[in-house]
Amino acid sequence: MRMIDYFDRGLRIAHDKPCMIEGDTQKTYAQVAARVNAIAALLIADGFAPGAHAAVLSGNAMVAFEAVLGILRADGVWAMANNRASTSENAYLFDLLDIDTLFVHSEVADRIVEFRAQCPNIRRYIALDRAFDEADFFLEDRLDADAPPVPQRRTGAVEELGFLANTGGTTGRSKGVMLTNGNWQALVSSLVASMPMTMPPVNMVAAPMTHAAGPLALASMALGGTVVILPKFEPGPVIDAIERHRVTYMFLPPTAIYMLLSHPGVRDADFSSLQYISYAGAPMSLDRLRQAIAVFGPVMNASFGQTEASMCVTAMPPHEHLNAAGDLAHPGSCGRPNLLSIVEIMDDDGHILPPGERGEIVVRGPLVMAGYYKNPQATAEVSTHGWHHTGDIGVRDEDGWFYVVDRKKDMIISGGFNVYPAEVEKALLAHDAVQDCAVVGIPDEKWGEAVIAFVEARPGHKPQEATLIAFAREALGAVKTPKRIEIVRQLPRTNAGKVSRAELRKPYWEEAGRKI
Structure with missing residues (x-):
């Protein structure tokens, strides 16, 4: 299955239901599907080849999600791009990842001049939200609402490249991470297994869609869910959106959760619609975790993963956070391995360590990337002894609960x-x-x-x-x-x-x- 096939599942089961909401604008799955098809038809007519790489340089926006889906509908490879990164870092990544087509929001239109100088492989720059001179053309001016359905141009095999992410550059220059259709299938399956939902989710995107929140929103569409898009994280608007749209699911890093808990109106708000708040990316203060459960309810969902082993290698769902006495059952844990991951603690010589001993967290399974793009040496370095090496120091207890101690290099x-x-x-x-x-x-x-x-x-x-x-x-x-x-x-x-x-x-x- 291709990544777009998961959107198509949502379309089949919820064609007349809300797909995305941004401010006062709401579009059904049928409306989004028609626009996505038009974007894909434009790309194909413009010479976008099957398997070509395209990126969307934008903050959180409905039109940005539509462009991502259009890339996937055209059987291209979506390369995740961060509009908050520096121009030079993005230029480096776009050149490294062989970007063919770049959708650009007007907020960062001035960067195109440098991209043209440094990224000779970018064939087309498309203005995303309005016309501006730096782009080759404005998306809206070229769309044909009556375009016939685009044909499938790739097989959808599990080993086919689905999307490209990047490592963020915290330990040097960013590396491109190759994630396949099989990786996407494992991610969606793991999310559904760790967070069962009895109704289509209402997923709020307040954290940047350029990171975990974006793929998680696309995954929720496979369930016919509604994606509520906020331009950025701000505690007040987040609280208002939860109440207004009856949000059931959202992903936030711990820092954002702390900001929510510090907002003066948080304890007067209605959070009864929430089923899951996923947190990851950094350890969470145990006192703040207790506060979050008291304020939001028993909805906190911990996970551990990384770009190279996407998002939910381990999970601790809400019902496993608390013991019979109502206190934290596994304080500081990031959970146990999900159904599709094998996780161990390893020493520097490749020996699996017993419970209670600290070592590097290593992973096997279908969530693990295909490798770093055009970097076989770096791929080999993180794949020694037949395991993916996360670079995180951790420990597991006798019952299989994992605890992240820190980054190995820190x-x-x-x-x-x-x-x-x-x-x-x-x-x-x-x-x-x-x-x-x-x-x-x-x-x-x-x-x-x-x-x-x-x-x-x-x-x-x-x-x-x-x-x-x-x-x-x-x-x-x-x-x-x-x-x-x-x-x-x-x-x-x-x-x-x-x-x-x-x-x-x-x-x-x-x-x-x-x-x-």
């Missing part, structure tokens, strides 16, 4: 002891005054590396360094406690919205004459 060695930043961050996040934080190691003559923390304050709080250090020491002991804590207005983040520890470390290590 570990700090201070005074000869291993200190995992996520463990320190977890302790600091338990303090009422801390909204978010990041912990890094910096050069130190005495300790080798000293542990320091950067803290964002919660609205209405003014945390003090001495107070936070004392609070952390009580939970962590002297070795792991930060030697220094800096209160910052805002933490630096990657294009994916994750806190960039590398950016925080950079000035300290450059001063010491090293780059890490």
